[in-house]
Amino acid sequence: MSIKISNAPYNERVQEGVKNDFMRKAVASAQGRFRSGRQKQADELGNWEDWRTLGEEIRTHTLRNIDYYLEILSENVSKRGGNVFFAKTAEEANEYIQHIIKKKNAKKVVKSKSMVTEEIGLNDALAEVGAEVVESDLGEWILQLDEDLPSHIVTPALHKNKEQVRETFAVKKGYEQSDKPEELASFARQQLRQEFLAADVGITGCNFAVAESGAVTFVTNEGNARMVTTIPDTQISVMGMERIVPTWEELDILVSLLTRAAVGQKLTSYITSITGTRLEGESDGPEEYHLVIVDNGRSKILGTEFQSALHCIRCAACINVCPVYRHVGGHAYGSIYPGPIGAVITPLLDGYEDHKELPYASSLCGACTEVCPVKIPLHEQLIRHRQIIVERENKGNKMEKLAMKGFAKWASSPAAYKLSAAAARPALQPWSKNEMIKSGPGPLKGWTINRDFPAPAKQTFRSWYKNRQKGREV
Amino acid sequence: MAIQNRDSFLDSLAANLGRPRRTQGIERPKWSVSPQFEVLNQASKDELIDVLKKQCEVIHTDFKRTDRTDLVKVLRETIEGYNGKVIVASSDSRNEEYGLDNFYKSAAEDFDVHLWDETMWKENQVFAERADVGITFSDITLAESGTVTLFNNKYNGRSISLMPRTYIAIIPKHTIVPRMTQATRQLHEAHISGNAVSSCVSFVTGPSNSADIEMNLIVGVHGPVEVTYIVVDD
Numbered sequence: 001m002s003i004k005i006s007n008a009p010y011n012e013r014v015q016e017g018v019k020n021d022f023m024r025k026a027v028a029s030a031q032g033r034f035r036s037g038r039q040k041q042a043d044e045l046g047n048w049e050d051w052r053t054l055g056e057e058i059r060t061h062t063l064r065n066i067d068y069y070l071e072i073l074s075e076n077v078s079k080r081g082g083n084v085f086f087a088k089t090a091e092e093a094n095e096y097i098q099h100i101i102k103k104k105n106a107k108k109v110v111k112s113k114s115m116v117t118e119e120i121g122l123n124d125a126l127a128e129v130g131a132e133v134v135e136s137d138l139g140e141w142i143l144q145l146d147e148d149l150p151s152h153i154v155t156p157a158l159h160k161n162k163e164q165v166r167e168t169f170a171v172k173k174g175y176e177q178s179d180k181p182e183e184l185a186s187f188a189r190q191q192l193r194q195e196f197l198a199a200d201v202g203i204t205g206c207n208f209a210v211a212e213s214g215a216v217t218f219v220t221n222e223g224n225a226r227m228v229t230t231i232p233d234t235q236i237s238v239m240g241m242e243r244i245v246p247t248w249e250e251l252d253i254l255v256s257l258l259t260r261a262a263v264g265q266k267l268t269s270y271i272t273s274i275t276g277t278r279l280e281g282e283s284d285g286p287e288e289y290h291l292v293i294v295d296n297g298r299s300k301i302l303g304t305e306f307q308s309a310l311h312c313i314r315c316a317a318c319i320n321v322c323p324v325y326r327h328v329g330g331h332a333y334g335s336i337y338p339g340p341i342g343a344v345i346t347p348l349l350d351g352y353e354d355h356k357e358l359p360y361a362s363s364l365c366g367a368c369t370e371v372c373p374v375k376i377p378l379h380e381q382l383i384r385h386r387q388i389i390v391e392r393e394n395k396g397n398k399m400e401k402l403a404m405k406g407f408a409k410w411a412s413s414p415a416a417y418k419l420s421a422a423a424a425r426p427a428l429q430p431w432s433k434n435e436m437i438k439s440g441p442g443p444l445k446g447w448t449i450n451r452d453f454p455a456p457a458k459q460t461f462r463s464w465y466k467n468r469q470k471g472r473e474v
Numbered sequence: 475m476a477i478q479n480r481d482s483f484l485d486s487l488a489a490n491l492g493r494p495r496r497t498q499g500i501e502r503p504k505w506s507v508s509p510q511f512e513v514l515n516q517a518s519k520d521e522l523i524d525v526l527k528k529q530c531e532v533i534h535t536d537f538k539r540t541d542r543t544d545l546v547k548v549l550r551e552t553i554e555g556y557n558g559k560v561i562v563a564s565s566d567s568r569n570e571e572y573g574l575d576n577f578y579k580s581a582a583e584d585f586d587v588h589l590w591d592e593t594m595w596k597e598n599q600v601f602a603e604r605a606d607v608g609i610t611f612s613d614i615t616l617a618e619s620g621t622v623t624l625f626n627n628k629y630n631g632r633s634i635s636l637m638p639r640t641y642i643a644i645i646p647k648h649t650i651v652p653r654m655t656q657a658t659r660q661l662h663e664a665h666i667s668g669n670a671v672s673s674c675v676s677f678v679t680g681p682s683n684s685a686d687i688e689m690n691l692i693v694g695v696h697g698p699v700e701v702t703y704i705v706v707d708d
């Protein structure tokens with residue numbers, strides 16, 4: 001797999017998502033639960049806005065000095081016995097990892113969930129050199145057995161129901177028990193335990209690397225990343241180059257923002273920071289460690305107006321509030337990164353050509369921007385994408401071009417930008433009837449044929465939130 | 475160890491940022507806000523213990539509180555409650571201080587006890603894998619989130635809190651702090667004063683769990699299925 005997950009035309013993918021009733025309900029209910037969890041944690045803190053400000057400041061400083069911090073990180077990992085490989089492209093990263101696999105003559109690789117390894121298509125590269133790859137995150141394992149694709153970046157098998165999971169386990173692994181989630185999970189535990197013990201190499205992603213001491217941190221609930229970093233003798237961590245913090249103190253802030261925004265937990269069950277190889281006398285952990293730092297298009301975003309998209313900590317909060325994602329589901333985006341952040345970052349990483357509809361997969365209601373724990377102006381960036389697409393391809397019709405002029409104005413000044421969520425509403429008015437959009441221009445049409453698409457709410461999230469704070473029912 | 479392709483990689487980042495490469499002299503700015511230090515900053519140790527106790531309900535963890543005299547009794551009850559026959563524990567210097575080494579010796583009649591032993595190499599893991607109960611001390615305990623922080627080393631293997639079916643954390647009262655902020659500050663300061671960080675720092679918050687099947691919470695996936703915290707008054 002690579003960042004692009006489907007060759008089907010965008011409209012077809014949207015149709016498929018909209019037609020899949022279970023998926024739509026699952027997404028809606030998951031969104032509800034994620035949102036109330038996040039909201040509860042934010043309310044409990046009281047000063048959530050300060051936390052977001054701090055998160056934004058940390059990310060801004062770090063990305064502005066990314067070369068400095070990556071250098072320090074690599075020095076420190078190396079001092080602790082780890083090898084560091086800087087990979088400009090997905091191919092370079094994959095070749096390096098293939099080389100290790102061959103050198104170790106590794107037959108079995110266990111992985112813990114990692115978006116960046118999906119992005120570079122690592123599993124295919126491993127298969128090429130004859131290694132069996134086992135995904136050990138429960139959701140990823142289910143998808144792997146079923147040869148299916150992730151639809152959400154935190155709970156990748158969100159679109160599957162438990163009967164489907166039981167069926168998959170039965171067909172692929174001879175499972176004979178019920179579809180009770182506990183029984184399914186306990187079966188997975190037994191099966192995967194054997195895989196961990198038999199694995200030659202463990203591969204993880206990286207949530208945040210701590211530059212000052214070379215610690216690579218994983219944020220998980222299931223404990224699979226701990227197994228992957230405890231048992232195999234060779235371990236490889238693959239990190240997107242922007243997943244770095246200056247010191248342990250900033251790790252605290254970003255982990256706290258991530259777990260709260262992603263799953264509404266104060267901390268997840270396991271936050272694990274590993275530094276280099278195991279030390280003398282230790283029985284657990286790898287004797288050989290590799291950190292692969294991946295660019296794969298990210299550096300192109302540096303120094304552009306989209307730089308803040310690299311601040312993303314992959315919490316999925318923007319996905320969980322997005323009315324478009326709710327309607328069409330994760331697969332419709334045709335990218336391993338769905339939702340608002342997917343719509344922003346996919347064209348940046350993989351080019352506009354295959355993904356030019358994505359910036360339109362948004363109602364510009366601004367809910368994503370409001371929830372983002374590091375304050376990425378997501379919908380402003382979507383507007384910029386649209387502008388660029390129209391300018392570059394000059395394909396937009398007259399009306400669209402006119403609209404773009406308006407968007408440009410909103411996007412150019414911060415004060416106007418604050419109004420842009422509200423302004424998006426009148427822009428969609430002509431197509432909405434009784435609060436539901438019956439038919440829309442261009443790509444919007446794809447999802448308005450079968451289902452009524454909810455028009456952006458009359459209130460912006462910000463004003464809704466303000467009213468809510470005042471205790472008014474809305 | 476080897477660092478490959480670094481210069482060309484970092485040079486091109488600097489070029490994209492439109493400035494020469496930065497290799498030194500970068501200081502963290504003073505952040506404009508610091509909400510993390512406000513959390514529970516007025517709370518006494520006893521109040522923090524109350525916070526921890528409440529948080530244990532949220533994280534599906536049993537909470538017990540005792541003193542040094544009764545620790546062994548409470549520990550034994552907890553092990554029996556888990557129907558524990560095979561036990562793996564860290565060979566921590568605190569075992570002696572808290573009277574656990576005698577317990578582990580005398581308990582050998584009732585249980586199969588293994589204390590982590592660096593000379594036994596991978597056999598430690600094999601033992602942890604079939605153990606019913608893993609037991610370690612907490613190095614820093616975070617009240618807000620209900621988290622025990624473990625500095626894993628050759629006496630305290632990563633597997634002890636991970637592979638057995640159940641896990642018991644012994645929490646000396648003085649290890650309790652408001653939140654992760656105090657733990658990461660300690661790690662930062664240790665680093666500044668030249669102490670190398672553990673090869674693995676584990677922040678463990680209750681049993682392992684997953685919401686991957688229809689968003690239902692399943693407690694107990696790859697790590698322990700049940701967890702007890704025993705707070706010991708100093």
Ligand code: SF4
Pocket residue numbers: 261311312313314315316317318319341368371372373374375376378
């Ligand atoms: S863009 Fe913001 S809200 Fe969306 S996943 Fe990234 S950090 Fe989370």
